[in-house]
Amino acid sequence: MRLRFRSFLLSGALLAVSSFAAASPGPLLPAAGLPAVPQPEPLRVRFYDPYRLLSPEAHDWLEKEVVRAFGASEVGLTFVGRGGPGVIPATLYPELPDRWDVAPEAIGVAIGVHGGPRSIFLSLGAAERALGLPLARRQNSSAKVKPRSRRLPGSQSRRLGIALGRVLAHELVHTIAPECPHTRHGLMAERLSRRMLTAPGIGFDALATRHLRHAAAGMAAPETG
Ligand SMILES: [Zn+2]
Numbered sequence: 072m073r074l075r076f077r078s079f080l081l082s083g084a085l086l087a088v089s090s091f092a093a094a095s096p097g098p099l100l101p102a103a104g105l106p107a108v109p110q111p112e113p114l115r116v117r118f119y120d121p122y123r124l125l126s127p128e129a130h131d132w133l134e135k136e137v138v139r140a141f142g143a144s145e146v147g148l149t150f151v152g153r154g155g156p157g158v159i160p161a162t163l164y165p166e167l168p169d170r171w172d173v174a175p176e177a178i179g180v181a182i183g184v185h186g187g188p189r190s191i192f193l194s195l196g197a198a199e200r201a202l203g204l205p206l207a208r209r210q211n212s213s214a215k216v217k218p219r220s221r222r223l224p225g226s227q228s229r230r231l232g233i234a235l236g237r238v239l240a241h242e243l244v245h246t247i248a249p250e251c252p253h254t255r256h257g258l259m260a261e262r263l264s265r266r267m268l269t270a271p272g273i274g275f276d277a278l279a280t281r282h283l284r285h286a287a288a289g290m291a292a293p294e295t296g
Contacts, residue, residue, distance in 0.1 A: 132232025
């Protein structure tokens with residue numbers, strides 16, 4: 072099977088973004104007399120950290136940031152403790168495998184966007200380099216040495232968790248709404264600066280939010296064959 076990748080590239084340069092406001096549309100109120108719209112099931116994501124790379128704090132920030140980004144677009148998402156049908160797996164690697172033809176600055180890739188099993192992979196090394204974290208310098212470490220958990224100060228754990236959460240949120244949109252293009256602003260931008268990865272209040276822009284809601288509503292529709 073041919074795997075298709077969509078890489079999430081990162082530029083060291085700041086983007087010329089004029090507005091960082093997160094999409095915060097008003098509540099959707101059903102019109103009187105209309106049947107209630109079926110409430111979509113929340114997206115379910117399972118985060119795997121098989122190398123135990125993240126501290127519990129960073130892991131917590133990661134999940135909170137993904138839930139926050141989707142919640143701001145009024146799309147429900149929940150992290151689950153077990154994989155299974157319909158659950159999207161996201162796995163953290165020390166580095167993405169060399170055999171994958173992705174740019175070294177790619178922090179995340181989504182696989183199965185256009186068919187096949189869906190999966191997301193994140194690179195801790197690329198995220199650390201993007202944030203300029205000191206523990207990114209691991210060039211001399213042998214691949215056989217089991218990477219140790221990040222022992223970062225609290226503020227750096229928070230930045231790392233939020234940045235990885237934003238990359239995961241970006242890749243989740245590719246996964247569930249593959250027709251959503253990269254946007255000029257917000258989390259679906261093709262390249263995110265360090266600021267976009269960590270500054271408060273960064274969310275999906277209006278276009279990505281529309282795609283996301285459309286996809287989430289479609290997932291709630293009963294299967295008709
Ligand atoms: Zn992308």
